[in-house]
Amino acid sequence: MAAKKAKEKKMPLFDRIIKPQHITLPNGHSVDRPRSRTPLILLCLVAVVAVSIYATGFSISTIIKRADQLPVIFGQILTPNWSFIGARVMPPLLETIQMSIVGTVAGCLIALPLSILSSANINRNRPTLLFFRLILSIIRSIPTLVYASILALIFALGAFAGTVAIMFFTLGIAAKMLYESIETIDMGPYEAMQSFGANTLQSFWAACWPQILPVYLDTCLYCFELNVRASAILGYVGAGGVGVLISDRTGLRKYHDVGAIVVTLFVVVFVIDLINDYLREKLKKRQ
Amino acid sequence: MEAVMNEHEEMKKTERTANGDVAGDILSRLESRVRVLEKLMSEPKMLWMRLLIFGIIAVIVYWGSSAITYNGITDRGSGIAVNVFKNLLNPDRELLFNLTRDGVPFLVLETIGIAVLGTVFGAILAIPISFLSATNIVPKGIAYLFRAIVLFIRTIPSLMWALIWIRVTGPGAFCGVTTQSICSIGMISKMYIMAIENLDTGILESLDACGCNTFEKIRVGIIPQLSASFISTAIYRFDINLKDATVLGIVGAGGIGSPLMQSISSFKYQRVAAFLWALVLLVVIIEWISTQIRARLAHGRS
Numbered sequence: 001m002a003a004k005k006a007k008e009k010k011m012p013l014f015d016r017i018i019k020p021q022h023i024t025l026p027n028g029h030s031v032d033r034p035r036s037r038t039p040l041i042l043l044c045l046v047a048v049v050a051v052s053i054y055a056t057g058f059s060i061s062t063i064i065k066r067a068d069q070l071p072v073i074f075g076q077i078l079t080p081n082w083s084f085i086g087a088r089v090m091p092p093l094l095e096t097i098q099m100s101i102v103g104t105v106a107g108c109l110i111a112l113p114l115s116i117l118s119s120a121n122i123n124r125n126r127p128t129l130l131f132f133r134l135i136l137s138i139i140r141s142i143p144t145l146v147y148a149s150i151l152a153l154i155f156a157l158g159a160f161a162g163t164v165a166i167m168f169f170t171l172g173i174a175a176k177m178l179y180e181s182i183e184t185i186d187m188g189p190y191e192a193m194q195s196f197g198a199n200t201l202q203s204f205w206a207a208c209w210p211q212i213l214p215v216y217l218d219t220c221l222y223c224f225e226l227n228v229r230a231s232a233i234l235g236y237v238g239a240g241g242v243g244v245l246i247s248d249r250t251g252l253r254k255y256h257d258v259g260a261i262v263v264t265l266f267v268v269v270f271v272i273d274l275i276n277d278y279l280r281e282k283l284k285k286r287q
Numbered sequence: 288m289e290a291v292m293n294e295h296e297e298m299k300k301t302e303r304t305a306n307g308d309v310a311g312d313i314l315s316r317l318e319s320r321v322r323v324l325e326k327l328m329s330e331p332k333m334l335w336m337r338l339l340i341f342g343i344i345a346v347i348v349y350w351g352s353s354a355i356t357y358n359g360i361t362d363r364g365s366g367i368a369v370n371v372f373k374n375l376l377n378p379d380r381e382l383l384f385n386l387t388r389d390g391v392p393f394l395v396l397e398t399i400g401i402a403v404l405g406t407v408f409g410a411i412l413a414i415p416i417s418f419l420s421a422t423n424i425v426p427k428g429i430a431y432l433f434r435a436i437v438l439f440i441r442t443i444p445s446l447m448w449a450l451i452w453i454r455v456t457g458p459g460a461f462c463g464v465t466t467q468s469i470c471s472i473g474m475i476s477k478m479y480i481m482a483i484e485n486l487d488t489g490i491l492e493s494l495d496a497c498g499c500n501t502f503e504k505i506r507v508g509i510i511p512q513l514s515a516s517f518i519s520t521a522i523y524r525f526d527i528n529l530k531d532a533t534v535l536g537i538v539g540a541g542g543i544g545s546p547l548m549q550s551i552s553s554f555k556y557q558r559v560a561a562f563l564w565a566l567v568l569l570v571v572i573i574e575w576i577s578t579q580i581r582a583r584l585a586h587g588r589s
Contacts, residue, residue, distance in 0.1 A: 052400035056460035069454040101351035141570035154364040159355045266442040
């Protein structure tokens with residue numbers, strides 16, 4: 001009786017409320033098959049969706065009724081004003097790329113010590129570990145645009161504010177990706193170095209750094225890719241780059257020009273992706 | 288290196304005269320040291336290569352920094368910075384606990400709603416698209432056509448989509464939902480395609496051998512293989528959508544973003560603080576929950 005009670009206690013709440021199916025096998029043994037959780041999860045999902053539809057005022061009928069409005073701007077973006085590219089798009093686009101480069105490099109440089117301090121296998125001090133992780137998740141949770149708009153007020157409108165915003169954004173993402181991969185490295189060499197009498201820094205440099213370096217460079221490249229895409233938006237709050245032009249042209253309702261910007265941006269992002277893929281292949285070979 | 292080599296030679300000489308046992312022991316130790324050193328010396332010399340790469344990076348960064356000039360802090364800049372930080376500890380309490388449509392709780396709910404609906408619709412729309420772009424299901428031509436469509440959807444920035452949709456839906460959270468549904472398709476179908484192309488078709492063959500019909504094959508052979516990664520992708524995208532939902536507010540697509548931006552540009556720091564606290568808490572909590580769920584999906588039920 002006591003054993004049965006103990007077994008029931010171990011069962012999850014769900015199985016205690018909805019009893020598992022009792023199956024008696026042909027050979028006389030019996031097994032309990034827990035009921036499927038899927039209906040409960042679906043029910044929760046439906047409830048969440050219903051609340052969301054109420055909160056956002058979503059209605060399918062509006063979409064169907066006003067669907068003829070969809071191609072209006074879309075069509076204009078799809079027929080870009082090609083002459084706009086050479087004349088006006090290139091200089092701010094270059095500025096966007098420059099902002100991304102400097103922001104990425106600065107962010108990744110600051111991310112490195114922070115990520116080492118927030119990886120559980122190197123920083124053994126639990127309170128400081130949690131402290132650094134908390135700071136990183138706060139940095140990550142604030143959108144880039146909010147950084148940019150506050151920084152644009154502090155440093156005046158322009159590329160500098162955008163670069164610092166990109167730096168914060170990179171810092172948050174890169175540090176998280178890095179500490180997650182630092183935690184998976186092989187600590188055997190580190191312990192071996194320690195047993196030889198090397199101090200913490202020496203053993204980190206010789207045993208951990210070679211393992212971290214390829215991952216670090218890979219993360220930097222990935223962040224650069226993200227940043228080029230993201231920094232196109234920063235101009236909306238006046239933080240420099242091609243986004244200023246986008247918000248300017250949409251304000252004037254010149255959607256053919258916006259189309260030209262989007263096409264150029266697409267080509268640039270594609271080329272950067274290609275270069276990054278090539279470099280990443282190289283990194284993989286070295287690993 | 289040389290010193291060790293010399294020591295080695297010396298040892299070899301003394302070996303003949305000294306007590307055999309001890310000398311042999313020292314000798315074997317020295318030999319292992321020589322082996323380690325030889326291995327170290329035989330590693331390819333990467334110094335020049337490293338210097339070259341470092342130089343290239345330095346040149347690129349130098350070129351990049353030429354566009355970015357530090358013009359100092361604006362007249363009001365330092366005051367703004369101090370005010371933002373000072374008021375972080377003193378958020379607008381009335382706004383934080385105001386239960387009307389302008390209060391923080393409703394705006395948070397609206398933001399979550401945009402992200403939930405955007406993810407659900409995006410995930411549903413992505414299923415047919417990704418099956419049609421998987422090379423192991425449809426002919427290559429059709430697959431590449433649909434992949435091009437997905438690439439095109441990804442290229443148009445989310446703010447552009449918001450502008451396109453705003454004509455249909457009018458400003459507000461509704462616009463945010465439609466925008467995020469379209470934007471989510473890009474990333475979600477990319478991950479879905481990967482999952483579909485990794486399908487283990489051996490299972491389908493063995494189900495064939497058991498005499499299953501097409502529906503049974505899909506139910507038992509395909510859905511269990513895909514469901515975990517599909518759900519995991521959708522939850523991951525929900526995380527991203529929640530952050531993006533705040534950005535969409537800037538073009539009037541609802542959520543917590545637009546009042547936040549308005550209060551930043553009108554220097555209402557207490558309101559800024561209230562919104563930022565809500566935002567940070569929301570994102571941190573949702574990220575934690577989604578990591579837990581995805582970890583369980585990856586390792587099976589605990």
